[in-house]
Amino acid sequence: MRKLIGIVMLLIPVAGLAQVLDIEVTGIAQPTPVAVVPFGWEGDAPDMPLDVVKVIKDDLLRSGRFAPVDESKMLQKPTDGADVDFQDWSFVGVEAVVVGKLIQTGANAYTLQFQLFDVFGRRQLVGYRMPASRGTMRSAAHRAADMIYEKLTGIKGVFGTKVAYVTAKREGEGRLYSLIVSDQDGFNEHTIMESADPIMSPAWSPDSRQLAYVSFEGNQSSIFVQTLRTGNRFKVSAKPGINSAPSFSPDGRKLVVTLGGVDGNLDIYVLDINSRNTTRLTTHRAIDTEGTWSPDGRYIYFTSDRSGGPQVYRVSANGGTPERVTFEGSYNARPRLSPDGKRLAMVHNDRGNYRIAVMNLERKDLLVLSSGRQDESPSFAPNSDILIYATRQGRDGVLETVSADGLIRQKMASRAGGDVREPVWSPFPRF
Amino acid sequence: MMSYFKLFALAAIAFVLAGCPQNTIPDPDPTDTTYPGDAGASTDGLDQGDTYGGEEIPWDDPSAGELTMVIYFDFDSSEVRAADQDIVSRHAMQLGSGGSVRLEGHADERGSREYNIGLGERRAQAVRQMLLIQGVAADQISTVSFGEERPVGFGSSEADYAQNRRVEFKYSN
Numbered sequence: 083m084r085k086l087i088g089i090v091m092l093l094i095p096v097a098g099l100a101q102v103l104d105i106e107v108t109g110i111a112q113p114t115p116v117a118v119v120p121f122g123w124e125g126d127a128p129d130m131p132l133d134v135v136k137v138i139k140d141d142l143l144r145s146g147r148f149a150p151v152d153e154s155k156m157l158q159k160p161t162d163g164a165d166v167d168f169q170d171w172s173f174v175g176v177e178a179v180v181v182g183k184l185i186q187t188g189a190n191a192y193t194l195q196f197q198l199f200d201v202f203g204r205r206q207l208v209g210y211r212m213p214a215s216r217g218t219m220r221s222a223a224h225r226a227a228d229m230i231y232e233k234l235t236g237i238k239g240v241f242g243t244k245v246a247y248v249t250a251k252r253e254g255e256g257r258l259y260s261l262i263v264s265d266q267d268g269f270n271e272h273t274i275m276e277s278a279d280p281i282m283s284p285a286w287s288p289d290s291r292q293l294a295y296v297s298f299e300g301n302q303s304s305i306f307v308q309t310l311r312t313g314n315r316f317k318v319s320a321k322p323g324i325n326s327a328p329s330f331s332p333d334g335r336k337l338v339v340t341l342g343g344v345d346g347n348l349d350i351y352v353l354d355i356n357s358r359n360t361t362r363l364t365t366h367r368a369i370d371t372e373g374t375w376s377p378d379g380r381y382i383y384f385t386s387d388r389s390g391g392p393q394v395y396r397v398s399a400n401g402g403t404p405e406r407v408t409f410e411g412s413y414n415a416r417p418r419l420s421p422d423g424k425r426l427a428m429v430h431n432d433r434g435n436y437r438i439a440v441m442n443l444e445r446k447d448l449l450v451l452s453s454g455r456q457d458e459s460p461s462f463a464p465n466s467d468i469l470i471y472a473t474r475q476g477r478d479g480v481l482e483t484v485s486a487d488g489l490i491r492q493k494m495a496s497r498a499g500g501d502v503r504e505p506v507w508s509p510f511p512r513f
Numbered sequence: 514m515m516s517y518f519k520l521f522a523l524a525a526i527a528f529v530l531a532g533c534p535q536n537t538i539p540d541p542d543p544t545d546t547t548y549p550g551d552a553g554a555s556t557d558g559l560d561q562g563d564t565y566g567g568e569e570i571p572w573d574d575p576s577a578g579e580l581t582m583v584i585y586f587d588f589d590s591s592e593v594r595a596a597d598q599d600i601v602s603r604h605a606m607q608l609g610s611g612g613s614v615r616l617e618g619h620a621d622e623r624g625s626r627e628y629n630i631g632l633g634e635r636r637a638q639a640v641r642q643m644l645l646i647q648g649v650a651a652d653q654i655s656t657v658s659f660g661e662e663r664p665v666g667f668g669s670s671e672a673d674y675a676q677n678r679r680v681e682f683k684y685s686n
Contacts, residue, residue: 257663280662283627301615301657301683303630324634324658327627340627346638346656348631369631385628392628415625429625436624456669458625477667504626 113149114234116142117176120153121196122161125186131216134184134194134223141227141241144267146490148234151176163197163206171201178207178234182226190215194222198230207233220269238465240266244508245470246274246284246293247481251500253278260500261295263310266463266507268494274308275315283504285329285337290508294318294328294337305339307355318355324348329374331399338363338373338382350384352399363397364404372416375399376423383407383417383426394428408441410448416459420466421509425486427460427469438471440486451488461506462486470494470505479503580607584640586678588621591635593643601640604682605647608654615683616640618658619665621674626660633658640680 118139123130142148153159157170161183171179182196197209208229214222221242228239249260261275261284275281279298286293287307294307303325308315319325324342331337337353341360350363350373364370368388375382381396388395389406392415397404408414413431420427423443430439430450438452438460454473461470467486472479478501481494584597593601608614618637620629637656644654666673 280659282630282660282662298657298659298662301617303657323656324630326630340630342634342658344651344656346634346641346658348634369628369635371631372625372627385625387628387631392625413624415628431624456622474669477669 113147114178115149115151115176116178116180116234117151117156117171117174118142118180119156119159119161119182121181122183124183125192130184131192132219132223134182134219134226137220137223138180138196138227138230140267141224141239142231144492145231145239146485146492147231163199163209166199168199168201168204171199177201178230180230192216192219194219194226196226196230198233220265224265224267237467238510240463240465240468240507240510242266242511243464244290244511245481245505246286246508247472247502247505248281248284249500249502250280261293263293274310274313283327284506286506286508287330288332288334288509290511292334294330296326296328305337305353307337318358319353319360327372328353331375332377332379338375338384340371340373350382350397352382361401363399363401366404370395374418376419377421378423383419385415385417394426408448414439418460418462420462420486421464422466425462425466427462429458429460438469438484440469449488451484451486452482452491457482459504459506463507464510468507470507472503472505477501481505580604580682582683583679583681585675586636586680588674588678589632591632591639593639598643601643602647605644605649608644608649611653613653613655613685614644615685616654616656617663617681617683618656619663619677619679619681620658620661621677622661622664622669623674626662629660630658631660633660636678636680 118135121135139150142150151174155174157174158167160166160181163181166179166181179199179201180196185193185195187193192214193211194214195211198207200207210229212222212225224241227241231239243266244263245266246261246263249262251258256278259277259279259281260273261281262271262273264271277297277299282296284293284295291311292307292309294305296303296305302320304320305318305325305328306315307318318337319339321341322344323346324340327340328337335355337355339351339353340348341351342348347367348369348371349365350370351360352363353360363382366386366388368386370384370386373382373384380399382399383394383396385392386395391412393406394408394414394417395404395406408428411431414428416429418427426441426443428439429436432450435455437450437454437457439448439450441448451469452471452473457471457473459472468483469486470481470483473482480502482491483494484491580603581600584593584600604614616637618633620632634656637658641654641656645651664677666676
């Protein structure tokens with residue numbers, strides 16, 4: 083057993099470097115062939131400080147919607163738009179070409195320049211010069227990939243966004259729980275909170291500067307709001323009994339939370355973050371929990387087992403009589419709305435398996451997106467087009483993403499190690 | 514006064530009992546009173562009056578013995594099993610003489626984590642209600658639900674799930 087632990091510890095950094103991309107594209111999705119030509123480099127050192135082309139290529143590849151062609155198939159390798167020969171690229175069979183350069187302009191100052199061309203239309207679709215330092219170069223490359231993705235698909239790219247998640251690792255007799263924030267591709271992992279007691283239910287503020295979460299420090303559940311940049315945190319709710327399931331209001335000033343009180347009757351409350359005042363929204367004896375705001379701020383969607391098993395309900399954010407939203411199946415919990423307000427994701431019991439399902443709120447039809455036995459915690463990307471959730475691989479939880487139409491699914495290679503759970507996708511960064 | 518021989522024998526036995534990893538002497542036959550290599554030494558038996566002995570009689574007094582600190586629940590249920598109601602009553606008796614207890618509710622891993630916090634709390638509250646009915650003061654009891662966050666069984670079998678659907682009694686004085 084000792085030896086096993088040693089090996090596992092040794093493997094973690096290796097896995098972190100290997101960046102195994104495990105992409106499974108299902109259904110009829112046909113990735114579009116594109117070319118990302120190796121970028122030119124003008125600088126002091128022989129090599130670029132970061133392989134920006136690899137970052138852009140991996141982003142496009144991981145989206146499942148693009149198939150970047152191999153460098154060996156390229157008939158020319160221009161680094162400037164003026165040198166692009168559309169005839170050649172049409173012969174190679176790609177629909178779009180990306181060319182660019184990285185130019186060093188100071189000791190730690192660079193310009194990332196890229197252009198995207200439509201091979202058939204023979205025209206530039208988008209092009210930018212972006213300032214970057216060594217520290218921001220990866221973000222700049224993701225930003226370029228976002229612009230390329232948006233031009234080609236009409237959907238905003240999410241390569242520059244982040245995810246937060248919780249990991250649990252066994253440590254001696256106990257466990258170590260960590261709250262981690264990383265880039266959406268798993269790079270730049272930062273542990274923002276660690277505890278021997280469970281951490282649960284991270285939630286992003288709409289400006290993506292803060293995370294709310296539940297911590298069981300001192301064997302009592304409390305809700306904290308932590309500012310990512312400083313690491314400072316505030317305990318916003320520590321009432322007797324359960325303090326749980328926080329989710330920010332669209333204006334960022336309030337949290338919807340679950341409070342249980344001494345009698346343990348879980349109900350939905352709205353908590354004003356500044357004043358700490360609470361307003362009760364539900365009063366039923368059943369379990370009411372997992373509240374989440376609709377993007378327009380008008381409703382709170384939540385889980386309740388007032389009808390027997392858990393189902394999704396909604397109540398006006400100003401209070402009133404809740405109405406039931408889900409009717410298909412015996413178990414629908416943990417509702418999360420897409421940022422465009424059109425779809426509702428949930429944990430759905432599909433013939434004995436807990437899976438991620440999405441309901442189109444207009445048509446009311448339910449689409450099961452995942453295929454695991456114990457899938458949980460769906461969270462929409464800010465473009466409403468992809469979801470991230472946790473699934474089981476052996477005994478541990480790992481993260482997967484799936485397109486909202488269910489066609490493109492991929493595993494995120496685990497870098498943190500341990501049991502990974504409760505992923506939440508950040509909003510778009512604000513520039 | 515203990516004889517020289519008795520002391521010597523005690524020391525010899527203590528040495529043998531303590532064992533020595535380098536010692537390659539085969540295990541002595543317990544029925545054999547002579548140990549290998551003890552030629553020339555003198556030994557004596559222990560005085561039977563000094564050692565524990567006698568018939569042990571099982572004694573199962575429900576009001577004595579150690580408290581059971583955890584009870585288990587059926588799937589999707591917060592009902593204390595009939596067989597466990599005596600356990601809860603014994604905790605009520607214990608709390609009758611003071612102290613306070615934290616009831617920690619737990620759920621198995623199936624389904625959503627926050628909903629499982631609710632299920633764990635429901636179990637803790639079921640036990641709390643039984644204690645209150647039996648006269649325990651409300652301020653002696655606190656509850657916390659860990660949902661599926663602190664499993665005892667780490668696998669995904671029915672046996673693991675059954676171990677995890679539980680309420681633990683945690684005392685503080």
